[in-house]
Amino acid sequence: LCVSILTLPGCDADQPKIAEHVHGPHDGLVAQFFSGEEFPGRVEIKLHDDKGDLEVWLSTDEAKPFDLPVTASIEIEFLDESKKVTLRPRNTVKNEDEGGQPNIRDGKTNYFIFPSKSSEDASWLKGKDFKALVVVRFESDGKKYQSVNLELEPHTH
Secondary structure, X not given: XXXXXXXXXXXXXXXXXXXXXXXXXXXXXXXXXXXXXXXXXXXXXXXXXXOOOEEEEEEEOOOOEOOEEXXXXXXXXXXXXXXXXXXXXXXXXXXXXXXXXXXXEOOXXXXXXXXXXXOOOOHHHOOOOXXXXXXXXXXXXXXXXXXXXXXXXXXOO
C-alpha cells in the first residue's frame, strides 16, 4: 500500500516523507496514522500559540471518531528537539474540548490534550513562530499506531 503523503518501504522514493498541510474540522493539522501497512484513520493536532497547549482528535478515514479507552494516552515526539509529551483526556466524565463539546462515548474518547496535569510545562511550545517535526504514537487493543511525520505549526490567536 503506497499513499501519496508518506514514504513506506516499497513506495516511490520521490514521494514526500512528511504529511502535506491539510487542516481538519477543528482548524488543526491532519495526518494519517497507520499500524503496519493499514491506514485506519487520521490524527488532527492543534497547537495554540498563546498557551502552548496541544489538542488531538483521532478519526477514521470516514471522519467518525476513532475512540480509545478514557484511560489511554497519546505520545507526541518532537523529532528535532528530542522531546516527548503525553496527551490524556481532560477528564473521564465528559472530556470537553475547548469549545465545550463532550467527547466521551461508551467510556471511550478520541480527544486528548497536553498539558493534562498541573505539573506539566507547555511554555516551550508557545509562540507564533514555533515549528517542529513531530510524530504521534498510541496503542489500542494490542496494536501500535503511528502517524506520518507532521510539521507542526501553531494555530494563531
